[in-house]
Amino acid sequence: MPGRKKRGQQTVVFENPPTITAWASVVGPKEGAGPWGAEFDVVMDDYIFGEKTWEIAEYKMLRGTIERALEKRNFRPEDAELLLAGDLLNQIVASNFAARDLEIPFLGLYGACSTMSEGLTVGAMLMDGGYFDRIVAAASSHHYTAERQYRFPTEQGVQKSQTAQWTATAAGAVLLESRGSGPYIKAATVGKVIDMGQTDMADMGSAMAGAAVHTIKTHLDDLNLPGNYYDLIVTGDLGKVGSAIASQLFVRDGIVNPNYSDCGVLLYDQSQAVGSGGSGCGCSACMLCGPLLKKMQNGELQKLLLVSTGALMSPIISFQGESIPSIAHAVAIEMY
Template sequence: MTTFKKTGMQTINFDNPPVITSWACLVGPKEGEGPWAKDFDRILADYLFDEDSWEKAENKLLRETVKLALTKQDLQTMEAELLLAGDLLNQTISSNYAARELNIPYLGLYGACSTMAESLLIGAMMIDGGFFNRVVSATCSHHYSAERQFRFPVEQGVQLAASAQWTATAAGAIVLQVKGQGPRVTCATIGRVIDMGVDDTNNMGAAMAPAAVSTIKAHFADKGLNSDYYDLIVTGDLGAVGMNLAKELFVQEGLVPAPNYSDCGVLLYDGLQGVNAGGSGCGCSASMLCGPLLKKMINGELNRLLFVATGALMSPTASFQGETIPGIAHAVAIENA
């Protein structure tokens, strides 16, 4: 008989914390020009990656990232027991076609840009629950496939709003195992869908900020921890506008905005890259996690990380029908043993 592992309303604890034994991150040219170039495994020379469409390039990006994460542990693709993945494209085609090529048993997810956290926490439950020894959690996004699906084809040259964010071209993959060396997933907080009425499809940060704060608040309430427990609390892709809103909401909610709080959308690019309010897309938080952040954990620069990937559940169809944009955020605690 297993023990009951839930704490409070939204948080689950892992009795035998699954280990992040390897990970990989491939990014596009623009991400490779930013401040973290040396922390990524590979920087693509162009956006097509030897394919004939951006969508096919995105699929290849995810596939190669999963393979590389496994290769780092000298694992063959077939040694992965399960792939948990999702992406931004309609019908999550990058993940579906990657899963077809990889031939790993597959469960598809849709959490928009929260997918890195969603796939990690589901994978951790499946390992701690005793069902699998080795799971791969992964996600990706591609600037040009996302822009033409969600907003305008970039060839159209529409001027971006100051609050708009730059969808990252990047994929991240994490190998979770029941045993091994590496940082461990110790607990996770599952988010609710929060919608404060934002209807501006060029301001995803504002749409997601309340969800991020809701999940972070639930995490600390459920765990009975102070925000200084973590060396870093990092949201997914709120960007500059959303991060400032989140800081205001922390105060309104009676939470101290931790000096150790930041956002992957703010961190991914530097200030001269013309990305307006910052990075976004599933690959934004995935590349920060699977690039610099996990590297800082194995270096001991970080020992306790709360990774809070955020998703704007935006749909052009729903927006055209007058709907507002709901947000969601899931938090995953990653700690050195």
């Protein structure tokens, strides 16, 4: 017996759709210099944020983003009932430390760069289930903490592959409440881990595109929606390479005329030397909590499908020769 609110294979539909009542985004200087710089709440002056280390800077950035989202509703951290957050670091330390300071009951998430939609999915379920009334979902990434954990030391002279992506320094936080006047989270599709056998650690787009399209296809099928139902289907961080592959897969899978874009492609300018585009949890988090939700609020977008994509890559198992599995979760956000 499938659940009462379950539709099709992997999708849930919310009876009392949770409302996104406030949101906030904090980004680094490079993201601030991009085309959407003015749409974020705070653009940091540097990457270190006045702290001793980049890891501390990342957690302060995440903490500040959550505080700012709550402030917009005149809430203090203790008013929030649950924090769902994740990041890219080992043991998701940025989120753990932000939760330590905020003292909000905390469930840590790891979904690599898919964390934002994972948090929204879990948060919406818990709210529609009647367990919590105020939930914060947040995610962050920091270029320099991610680089040193996943790739090379900053000063090592390494040629960037053209398929490589730039981990965004950014954080986004969303406040969900059970009452309010839109945007609402109407439905969510929990993704499967899909492995297309890709092994190149400098080409996450190719690794993730399969998972993204699988989730989008499943979502549309489960709810019996046409490809162009959403005003915008936006993937998390496929970058130029991954989103070009995704566009081809849409044709193969019979998804007709999707209004499709990718946060990793949108976040930066052509001239910013970011390779294939942006990546990281913060990439889709800040695009959602900046330009996208603003556009929903002022009526430019009515129906948005956020599909944050995560490459579940670990340098350790990649060195053992394994391929890179990926995941994508879809969250349907609608204004009415």
